Amino acid sequence: xxxxxxxxxxxPQLIALNVNxxxxxxxxxxxxxxxDVLRHELRLTGTHVGCEHGIxxxxxxxxxxxxxxxxxxxxxxxxxxxxxxxxxLADGSRLSDLQRAFxxxxxxxxxxxxxxxxMLAEGFLAERPEATKEEIREVVAANMCRCTGYQTIVEAIxxxxxxxxxxxxxxxxxxxx
Amino acid sequence: MKPAPFQYHRARDVAGxxxxxxxxxxxxxxxxxxxxxxxxxxxxLARPHHLVDIGGLRELDxxxxxxxxxxxxxALTTHHTVESDPAGTLAQGFEVLRRAMAWIGHLPIRTRxxxxxxxxxxxxxxxxxxxxxxxDAEFVVRGPLGERTIAAGDFFLGYYTTALAPDELLVExxxxxxxxxxxxTEFAERRGDFAIVAxxxxxxxxxxxxxxxxxxxxxxxxxxxxxxxxxAVLTGGGxxxxxxxxxxxxxxxxxxxxxxxxxxxxxxxTLVRRACEEAxxx
Ligand SMILES: Cc1cc2nc3c(=O)[nH]c(=O)nc-3n(C[C@H](O)[C@H](O)[C@H](O)COP(=O)(O)OP(=O)(O)OC[C@H]3O[C@@H](n4cnc5c(N)ncnc54)[C@H](O)[C@@H]3O)c2cc1C
Ligand code: FES
Ligand code: FES
Numbered sequence: 001x002x003x004x005x006x007x008x009x010x011x012p013q014l015i016a017l018n019v020n021x022x023x024x025x026x027x028x029x030x031x032x033x034x035x036d037v038l039r040h041e042l043r044l045t046g047t048h049v050g051c052e053h054g055i056x057x058x059x060x061x062x063x064x065x066x067x068x069x070x071x072x073x074x075x076x077x078x079x080x081x082x083x084x085x086x087x088x089l090a091d092g093s094r095l096s097d098l099q100r101a102f103x104x105x106x107x108x109x110x111x112x113x114x115x116x117x118x119m120l121a122e123g124f125l126a127e128r129p130e131a132t133k134e135e136i137r138e139v140v141a142a143n144m145c146r147c148t149g150y151q152t153i154v155e156a157i158x159x160x161x162x163x164x165x166x167x168x169x170x171x172x173x174x175x176x177x
Numbered sequence: 178m179k180p181a182p183f184q185y186h187r188a189r190d191v192a193g194x195x196x197x198x199x200x201x202x203x204x205x206x207x208x209x210x211x212x213x214x215x216x217x218x219x220x221x222l223a224r225p226h227h228l229v230d231i232g233g234l235r236e237l238d239x240x241x242x243x244x245x246x247x248x249x250x251x252a253l254t255t256h257h258t259v260e261s262d263p264a265g266t267l268a269q270g271f272e273v274l275r276r277a278m279a280w281i282g283h284l285p286i287r288t289r290x291x292x293x294x295x296x297x298x299x300x301x302x303x304x305x306x307x308x309x310x311x312x313d314a315e316f317v318v319r320g321p322l323g324e325r326t327i328a329a330g331d332f333f334l335g336y337y338t339t340a341l342a343p344d345e346l347l348v349e350x351x352x353x354x355x356x357x358x359x360x361x362t363e364f365a366e367r368r369g370d371f372a373i374v375a376x377x378x379x380x381x382x383x384x385x386x387x388x389x390x391x392x393x394x395x396x397x398x399x400x401x402x403x404x405x406x407x408x409a410v411l412t413g414g415g416x417x418x419x420x421x422x423x424x425x426x427x428x429x430x431x432x433x434x435x436x437x438x439x440x441x442x443x444x445x446x447t448l449v450r451r452a453c454e455e456a457x458x459x
Contacts (some may be wrong), residue, residue, distance in 0.1 A: 030183060054216050063288075071219065074215065076209065141283060
């Protein structure tokens with residue numbers, strides 16, 4: 001953790017992580033990836049692990065609002081960043097609009113890939129609320145789904161984006177009047 | 178799989194990172210975005226004993242233009258920053274870089290992966306390496322003995338091999354001249370995969386006519402290469418088809434289980450023509 005202290009590599013270190021708005025401290029080996037710390041130390045098992053080399057996207061979380069592969073990042077690298085996992089989407093038992101859109105459009109079957117797709121879409125739509133269906137199609141190619149065939153996932157994300165735009169337009173409109 | 182144990186060090190500045198790399202020796206590696214290195218460590222293809230995390234060196238995360246129009250990109254600039262170009266730095270001459278980013282993996286790879294990491298990793302078909310060779314980029318490198326600049330032609334030495342010494346850090350990549358009529362295109366088995374073959378061209382267009390240009394290929398040799406035979410066709414006023422055929426004839430690509438040398442040559446022909454047409458349309 002420090003510039004110049006030398007210890008044996010296996011010695012655990014203290015890592016401070018900001019996850020879903022809460023500060024956590026974990027004592028673990030440097031070789032722990034972010035996804036392993038989230039799942040094993042913090043027991044946030046919503047984030048899944050598939051390939052561990054960046055291909056499948058099951059581990060996608062937000063780091064400083066951007067979607068990233070939690071299997072391709074050591075937890076120590078995430079110190080000082082804001083991390084958001086799928087557990088942050090729902091408000092208690094009330095699902096978020098994005099989660100409801102997935103449910104309504106049958107965008108999941110076995111559900112293994114779903115947390116990754118949700119966080120991918122959450123990060124992407126925050127940066128590009130005006131995203132077209134074509135852009136959504138391009139972005140979801142980042143993650144693998146073996147069940148749905150993707151069509152319903154694209155439709156769910158597009159429906160959520162459209163509804164958010166409509167809500168925003170109405171809010172802005174009523175403010176102007 | 179899980180990585181072998183290592184010790185993690187966080188660099189606070191470039192000088193500190195270089196000092197650490199020098200002190201720790203061959204068993205140490207820098208980590209930037211980790212989009213190549215962590216996967217290799219997870220599969221134990223890489224087992225460094227020490228990682229020096231340079232990810233926090235914000236001074237290396239910036240793009241700007243010199244007075245003469247040259248572009249300077251800090252090594253830690255992510256592919257996503259280039260793609261979204263928040264300050265409009267790439268306007269007037271370097272749009273080709275912004276457009277090329279869409280070929281690199283996927284959004285969640287581009288949000289972490291860095292320009293410097295791609296160059297240092299030196300995959301034979303990496304888009305950044307191809308663009309550097311095409312546009313005669315210069316690499317600003319800092320080591321224990323100070324700073325030096327390496328030309329793109331001397332930087333890439335072969336498969337995953339560069340002129341960087343183990344205790345040197347790539348700090349900045351300079352693109353010395355604008356490339357308003359340039360394009361990169363490629364073919365991969367799946368969207369987002371590394372290319373089988375990638376082609377890039379940078380045309381000199383005067384009054385709507387092509388007067389010459391540069392042609393570069395990835396995936397046909399151990400590192401990206403320029404193709405003088407194809408560039409000669411452009412200088413001589415030949416057609417894009419003739420240029421593409423010259424590139425295919427000159428290329429001597431390797432074959433592997435998924436695609437042989439002849440197939441790669443055909444890809445070269447198709448992709449060089451497409452890249453020329455796209456570059457001309459800009
Ligand atoms: C699923 C997937 C798909 C991908 N597809 C593509 C693709 O199509 N095209 C493509 O080009 N890339 C692709 N990549 C790789 C990606 O572009 C990486 O970002 C890039 O190769 C490495 O950048 P990094 O910052 O992540 O480097 P790291 O992984 O952190 O480091 C890579 C290597 O470079 C060294 N290094 C890093 N920075 C420096 C520096 N400043 N000075 C000296 N040495 C340094 C490290 O020591 C290490 O050896 C893909 C990756 C994944 C996971
Ligand atoms: S587990 Fe991270 S991308 Fe597959
Ligand atoms: S729902 Fe089963 S993998 Fe996507």
